[in-house]
Amino acid sequence: MIEAELSRSVVRWCNGATGATRAAKLSGGASQETWRFDIVHPDGPIGAILRRAPKGYGAAPTRAAGLEAEAQLMQLAYEAGVPSPRVMHVLVPEDDLGTGFIMQRIEGETIARKILRDDAFAAARPLLARQIGGVLAGLHRLPLSKLPELRHMTATKEISEFERDYRGLNWPKPVFELALRWLRDNDPGPSAEETLVHGDFRNGNLIIGSDGIRAVLDWELAHLGDPMEDLGWVCVNSWRFGEIDKPVGGFGSREEMFAGYEAAGRKVDVARVKFWEVMGTLRWGIMCGGMMQRFREGPDHSMERAMIGRRASETEIDLLRLLVPRGS
Amino acid sequence: MQDEPTPPELTKSVADFLRNDIAPLISGHQAFKLRVAINMLDLVTRQLTLEEGSDAAEVTRLRALLGTDGSVTELNRVLSERIAKGEIDLATPGLAEHLWQTTMDKLAIDQPNYASYKRELSRDG
Numbered sequence: 001m002i003e004a005e006l007s008r009s010v011v012r013w014c015n016g017a018t019g020a021t022r023a024a025k026l027s028g029g030a031s032q033e034t035w036r037f038d039i040v041h042p043d044g045p046i047g048a049i050l051r052r053a054p055k056g057y058g059a060a061p062t063r064a065a066g067l068e069a070e071a072q073l074m075q076l077a078y079e080a081g082v083p084s085p086r087v088m089h090v091l092v093p094e095d096d097l098g099t100g101f102i103m104q105r106i107e108g109e110t111i112a113r114k115i116l117r118d119d120a121f122a123a124a125r126p127l128l129a130r131q132i133g134g135v136l137a138g139l140h141r142l143p144l145s146k147l148p149e150l151r152h153m154t155a156t157k158e159i160s161e162f163e164r165d166y167r168g169l170n171w172p173k174p175v176f177e178l179a180l181r182w183l184r185d186n187d188p189g190p191s192a193e194e195t196l197v198h199g200d201f202r203n204g205n206l207i208i209g210s211d212g213i214r215a216v217l218d219w220e221l222a223h224l225g226d227p228m229e230d231l232g233w234v235c236v237n238s239w240r241f242g243e244i245d246k247p248v249g250g251f252g253s254r255e256e257m258f259a260g261y262e263a264a265g266r267k268v269d270v271a272r273v274k275f276w277e278v279m280g281t282l283r284w285g286i287m288c289g290g291m292m293q294r295f296r297e298g299p300d301h302s303m304e305r306a307m308i309g310r311r312a313s314e315t316e317i318d319l320l321r322l323l324v325p326r327g328s
Numbered sequence: 329m330q331d332e333p334t335p336p337e338l339t340k341s342v343a344d345f346l347r348n349d350i351a352p353l354i355s356g357h358q359a360f361k362l363r364v365a366i367n368m369l370d371l372v373t374r375q376l377t378l379e380e381g382s383d384a385a386e387v388t389r390l391r392a393l394l395g396t397d398g399s400v401t402e403l404n405r406v407l408s409e410r411i412a413k414g415e416i417d418l419a420t421p422g423l424a425e426h427l428w429q430t431t432m433d434k435l436a437i438d439q440p441n442y443a444s445y446k447r448e449l450s451r452d453g
Contacts, residue, residue, distance in 0.1 A: 172404045175427055177411035178418070237444060244443045303364045310371060313434040317444045320431055324424045327451055 002035065002097070006050065009095040009102075010039050014088065017041050020048075032067070032220075036105060047107070052091060052100030063221060069148040070219045071101035073196070076146055082138040083207075083215050106215045108207035112241045115208045116250045124212045129252025131212050132201075132234060133260025139216070140195040140227040140266060147196055153225040154190045158279060159183045162286055169289045175316040179282045182323055188272050191226035199223055201230045202239040203249035228269050231257065232276025237318040238284050238311075278322050285315030336376035343369035374437045382433035389426045 006020035022045075023037040032053050038045035053067060065073070068090065077084035085103040115121050163180055166173075199221030207215040233239075235247040235254060243250030248257045258268045292309025294300050333341075346366050354362060383400045390403035393416070398406065410416040418424055432452075435445040 172401070172408040174404060174407045174411055175431060177408045178427065181411060181414065181417065240443075242443045244447065303361065303368055307364055307368060307371075310438045313431065313438045314442050314444070316431045317435055317442070317448065320428060321444055321448075324418060324427070326428065326448065 002050075003037070005096050006037055007040075009089070009091075009097060010048075012094075014039055014041070014046070016043070017046075021045075032100075047105030048088065049085065049103050049105045050097070050100065051103070052098045054098045055096075063151075065148070065150055065220055065222045067100045067220075069150065069222065071103075072148045073142075073219045073222055074103065076142055077139065077216065080138060080142055082135060082142070083213050085215050106207050108209040108214045110204065110207055110217065112203040112239070112250070115203065116241055116243055120210055121208060124208060124210055125251055127212050128208070129246070129248040129254075129256035130260035130263075132248055132251070133231075133257040133262075134264045135213055135216060136198075136201065136227075136230050136234075136257075137261045137264030137266040139198055139201075139230070141264075142196050144194075144196070144224070147224075150196070151223040152194070153197070153223045153229075155183075155187050155226065155275065155279070156189075158283075159187065162279075162283060165290065166286050169286070169293060171289055171292075173285075173312070173316070175319055176282060176285060178323065179278060179319045183275070183279055183282070186275055186278075188226075188269075188275055191228070191272070193227065194224050195227040197223050197225045197227060197229050199230075200233070202234050202236070203241065203251070204239060206249075226272060226276070227266070228272035229276045229279075231261070231268065231273045232278075233280040233283075235273070235277045236280040236284060237321075238281070238314060274322075278319065281315050281318050281322065285312045285319070288312035288315065334376075336373045339369050339373045339376065343373065371437060374440070378433070378437055382430075382436075386430055386433070389422070389429065393420070393422050393426055 001023075003020050003023045006023060010017045010020050017039050019040040020037050021040055023035055026034045026036055026049075032051070035050040035052075037048055037050065039048050051067060051070070071087045071090050074084045075087040078086050085106050087101055087103050089102040091097050091100050091102070109115050109118070109121065116125070159180065166176055166180070198216065198219060200218050201216065205216070205218040206213055207217065234249055234257070237244060237247075240246060240250040246252050247254050254270075254273070258270070261268055288308055288311045291305050292312075295302070295305040295309055343366050346362060346369070351359065351362055351366070387400050387403060390400070390407060391397055394403060394406055394410070396403070396406060407416065416423055428448075432445070432448065435442055439445065
């Protein structure tokens with residue numbers, strides 16, 4: 001049982017802790033797992049989250065920054081006042097838990113549709129687009145000198161990677177071809193300023209409370225590059241969950257997000273944001289294709305994965321709405 | 329010629345049974361999985377009903393656009409290659425209309441409740 005290892009671990013580094021209890025797996029792929037548990041403490045239970053690669057699964061996928069980098073980024077964000085869980089412990093071999101880290105558990109909601117529809121978030125919703133701008137500004141201001149080793153990405157490199165992924169699927173899609181051409185023709189070139197890019201900042205990867213954003217999660221695609229990438233990705237229609245007239249995560253307008261970003265002292269390049277929204281829409285479409293491939297060839301023969309494969313056409317209509325709008 | 333009921337009539341009957349008789353009996357993760365399964369059967373039913381007509385219309389458009397013949401897959405491959413090479417682009421008469429129609433026909437099967445699709449459909453109506 002994982003509780004035995006967690007208990008032995010927490011008593012070593014958490015002052016006063018006597019053990020760990022109520023461990024439950026929240027999600028798990030082949031190489032990475034997330035668990036919730038409580039640290040038993042005389043002052044009352046402390047909510048915690050374990051993110052780990054189990055023993056024998058050291059290698060992260062090529063695009064992932066790795067769990068150690070993720071822990072460093074979350075801690076840096078926390079210290080800089082960007083909403084993020086505090087990292088409590090980075091796993092060491094004597095923990096016997098694999099590699100990864102343990103962080104503070106933050107209460108709130110991550111399920112996008114609930115955040116967009118439940119009454120509990122009605123007061124927070126109108127604030128979120130602007131808050132997202134402010135949080136992204138804080139994230140893009142994290143000092144480069146303190147960051148862990150990360151990939152350097154540019155628009156040109158990303159287009160090439162997506163094209164390779166798409167060609168690898170051997171799946172002729174004229175709309176994707178059109179989008180690839182558009183991206184090449186409109187490649188804005190390297191950003192004048194290279195910053196930390198979260199890489200998967202969107203509705204679904206944020207913990208939201210009645211008061212707004214409480215934490216930014218899923219830092220595994222963090223890299224160095226054009227900060228406008230994060231502003232474009234959060235606007236991709238797939239992350240609006242039906243609220244298509246509110247581009248920023250289904251919460252509000254681009255202008256509100258831009259105002260929040262600029263109020264925090266950073267500049268927006270609107271054309272670059274649009275470029276990255278197109279790129280992001282294609283990116284999710286190709287990822288849907290990857291799901292189809294893993295369903296067909298891989299160990300994950302689940303219905304969910306199969307059905308995500310059939311969502312690529314959603315990104316095709318969204319690409320057409322961006323590149324060839326009708327009735328305009 | 330095969331006997332009836334037709335395949336979409338059969339898949340619809342299974343989906344209706346799961347939706348009406350089984351779904352109310354279960355909860356939690358299994359209920360979620362069951363919803364995915366029902367969605368999948370509904371998709372198959374729509375495809376069995378609509379695919380033949382939309383594929384035929386797609387082939388007619390592709391022949392006119394490309395000036396060549398082939399199966400729907402082959403013609404899509406040719407169109408993809410020509411767009412990649414820059415031989416066909418949005419300035420080519422008929423391309424935009426073809427891509428829109430093809431995509432609308434796919435959404436009608438894949439995700440008829442997708443908000444962007446419903447918005448564009450209301451434009452057509």
